[in-house]
Amino acid sequence: MNRKAFLKNSAILGAGLGLGGFFPFGEALGAARTRITILHTNDTHARIEPFSDSAPNYAGMGGVARRATLIRRLRAEYPDSLLLDAGDVFQGTPYFNKYNGALDFEVMSKMGYDAVTIGNHEFDNAVKGFEEVMHKARFPFVSTNYDFGTTRMGLRVHKFLIRQVGGIKIGIFGLGVAFENLVLPHLHRGVTYLDPVEVAADTTAHLKGYHQCDMVICLSHIGYRYNDNRVSDRVVAQQVDGIDLIIGGHTHTFMPEPELFEKPDGSRTWVSQVGFAGIVLGRLDFYFDRGKRIAAVRNHNYPVTGDNPDSVSLAHLPATTMDLVSG
Numbered sequence: 001m002n003r004k005a006f007l008k009n010s011a012i013l014g015a016g017l018g019l020g021g022f023f024p025f026g027e028a029l030g031a032a033r034t035r036i037t038i039l040h041t042n043d044t045h046a047r048i049e050p051f052s053d054s055a056p057n058y059a060g061m062g063g064v065a066r067r068a069t070l071i072r073r074l075r076a077e078y079p080d081s082l083l084l085d086a087g088d089v090f091q092g093t094p095y096f097n098k099y100n101g102a103l104d105f106e107v108m109s110k111m112g113y114d115a116v117t118i119g120n121h122e123f124d125n126a127v128k129g130f131e132e133v134m135h136k137a138r139f140p141f142v143s144t145n146y147d148f149g150t151t152r153m154g155l156r157v158h159k160f161l162i163r164q165v166g167g168i169k170i171g172i173f174g175l176g177v178a179f180e181n182l183v184l185p186h187l188h189r190g191v192t193y194l195d196p197v198e199v200a201a202d203t204t205a206h207l208k209g210y211h212q213c214d215m216v217i218c219l220s221h222i223g224y225r226y227n228d229n230r231v232s233d234r235v236v237a238q239q240v241d242g243i244d245l246i247i248g249g250h251t252h253t254f255m256p257e258p259e260l261f262e263k264p265d266g267s268r269t270w271v272s273q274v275g276f277a278g279i280v281l282g283r284l285d286f287y288f289d290r291g292k293r294i295a296a297v298r299n300h301n302y303p304v305t306g307d308n309p310d311s312v313s314l315a316h317l318p319a320t321t322m323d324l325v326s327g
């Protein structure tokens, strides 16, 4: 964790920021001029409805209607925001067997997702199965280390995206997991996996160099960490320079707060992931100084619970708040 100031759990500060103005909680924030809010999910796995009240785990949690309400309220309060998903929208409930992912894409379109990457389960009905429902997605897909060749799927998946949010230029790219032992060859026919570390390094350099992005976000479905030598978000964070944020997926890792990787040159990469099934909505606020450099990061994840999100104050929803004040 950051060797510098590390302030934690300040409900008062949370409430202050919620009012829209800057509430200086450190020198870094005092100098901050712009706040960008990143909302994120991963591995939603066809969880249209909440878990049942009698479920052994996560009873009564999740559900797209509540998530949509929460997102709508957060975006009203924090308009300079992006809503991102790190893949594996497909598979997990009978809704997928019936609608083949079309329903998920429709509700995610209504929620206003800005970018979604491709998980291994997006190939469960083969490339053709994705192509049959992709028109339901009114948001862009982004994946950089899958070469889609001449497939129609490739026509809908961007190599990277660039968005201007609150005057900050943000580059977004995506990483997919190796197909070996996860996706049968006939299901991904026409799509080739490329080395994520190489692709991430090239793409980040391109986004920060040629395109002059102020911030680079990687939407990753390669997994948070492994005990063997498989590439993971931690490996990418350690080996690739210039990625500011990795929103992860695939390993269904509930991270109460992001992990921060600092390089000897002082550059930083934050890694976050919010479990699976839409049980938690992730939120990270990035504060930029006048020079459009990241001055501070704040984390505030929201469990998607049965409490009516219309009737509770966002500042008082049960959540983990962490202030990472970087110097």
Ligand SMILES: [Zn+2]
Pocket: 088, 119, 120, 121, 221, 249, 250, 251
């Ligand atoms: Zn996966």
